[in-house]
Amino acid sequence: MRLSTFPLHTTKETPADAEVVSHQLMLRAGYIRKLGAGLYTWLPIGLRTLQKIEAIVREEMNRAGAMEVLMPSVHPAELWQESGRWQVMGDEMLRFKDRHGNEFAYGPTHEEVVCHYVRQDYRSYRQLPVNLYQIQTKFRDERRPRFGVMRSREFIMKDAYSFHMDAEDLAREYENMRAAYARIFDRLGVDYRIVKADSGNIGGSRSEEFHVLAGSGEDLLAVSDSGPYAANVEAAETLPHPAPRPAPAAALETVATPGQKTCEQVSRFLDVPLTGKVKLLVVKGADGGLVGVALRGDHQLNEIKAAKHAAIADPLQMATPEEVEQAFGCEVGYLGPVRCPIPVIADFAAAALTDFVCGANQNDHHLKGANWGRDCGEPAVADLRMICEGDPSPDGNGEIRFYRGIEGGHIFQLGSKYTTAMDVSVLDENGQSVTLQMGCYGIGITRLAAAVIEQSHDAAGIIWPDAIAPFKVVLCPIGLEKSETVRVAVETLYGELLEAGVQVLLDDRGARPGAMFADAELIGIPHRIVIGDKGLANQQFEYKHRRAEKAEMIAATTAAVLERLAAA
């Protein structure tokens, strides 16, 4: 490609509304342009990278045995009403009517549509298993689109759906997809982690996310410092306390703590560590009553875990201050498990405490030397808290460290959630109708482009890995207009590289060297060849890798260039 005829629009200044580097650089390098909130045009250079990511995904999906299809992005409302998600999806789903007044949605995901298709054409166990995927535009009306293409409303996703006779075969395909995803992320050249996830409102049982590690990531990950364990913090389990609880040593004592309502205040006032305090949160129970959740003073409630507890209402609802006062006869700041009027569930860590401090269920008073079993009943015990940095890893290997990540892929074993609702079944070998097991597997194509930049850039611009660079090498001729020697050399090299199948960009704009170098670095081309009279006098080109500190001289031949490109 010749830059003189290629529409490249770079800018020196950073647009004001771009917050994260990937967004800034994609705008400055002319990869994308904004149309509206969460809506972006991909310009020719950006599209080249996008298509390379798609190609890698497609290759690995095909290699894994999945079949590409293309489903409509506009979905009839009836399908979503059938699965029950017409209500559940809420405002995130863009809805509209056609000329007949019939309701439609712009597809945010395609479980309903594939299920509808599969139940049309799949009748027999002999046709299974099957894994259907597509690479297609989705629309989710995010409450807050941001970070450019990283969290946009319209985006390109690879979504795959597999169907199976039984859970074992679903588990097999899940592993197959997991391996395919690992190959995709490896080929993209990113540092990533496969992380246990909560399956959210898509539902189902087992679920993992593929996270590209980046400081600007929106997700917090709990990763073992010396073992394989990695989980989204919201899904990370915590372990029961390893040692048996010591016997009570202190006597129960009521102390006045006027105005001291928060754990921090009480801890300072009584000069006891936060880790020696039990706090009691009050939530709605599954039976409509109230339930107390006891946590250690320094810990935080994990609302997802709490909502999943059998005794607690799902979704989680905190009790109002009025409800608490009615039940306890005191304000929220003085609650505790001793003489507690409602059932208590204690987190592992809270249940492990001896001689702890807690609220006295009486305004302006706390208890010291409180003990489970002696001063109140032994509580029901469960894993209810957010994991912390420094906690032992749940798999027993090492300690937990936190990282930030960008969710680039997500795989689920859905089980029969949708196939039951949508009645997707086939006949088995005994002629019996069997509801299918389903898995789904997503990759955010447009988001990955941004994620790679977040992880691979410097002050001058983007640094693409070869695999997804819009061009592999850029040719920068110095004094193109003046020097016939340079012109002939660069044209020869350009032609021969094209012939060799190398994706090469020739900067034939006649720009000054500084402008050429700045653009080449900004748009992130991994290899650069400079052709100038100085070098040619010694039969040399200058080669520089985008990451290299300094340039090096190589022989002024196409063979030498190809050799250098292959070595990198």
Next chain:
RNA sequence: CGGGGUGUAGCUCAGCUUGGUAGAGCGCUUGCUUCGGGAGCAAGAGGUCGUAGGUUCGAAUCCUGUCACCCCGACCA
């Protein structure tokens, strides 16, 4: 959807408090010089100041509505 903020030239912004008929830098056009890290000089083109209404002799500036966009906030590929 709540809370905060911003709309002025293609881009980044000044001007608004204290109304008087529109500015800078970058970019763009033309010419000359320059040519290994975003060149210099000169001459140009380009804005009904988001939009609708109101106040006023007069509104980018004050008032009201409205739209869009950005930032902070709990389920997302």
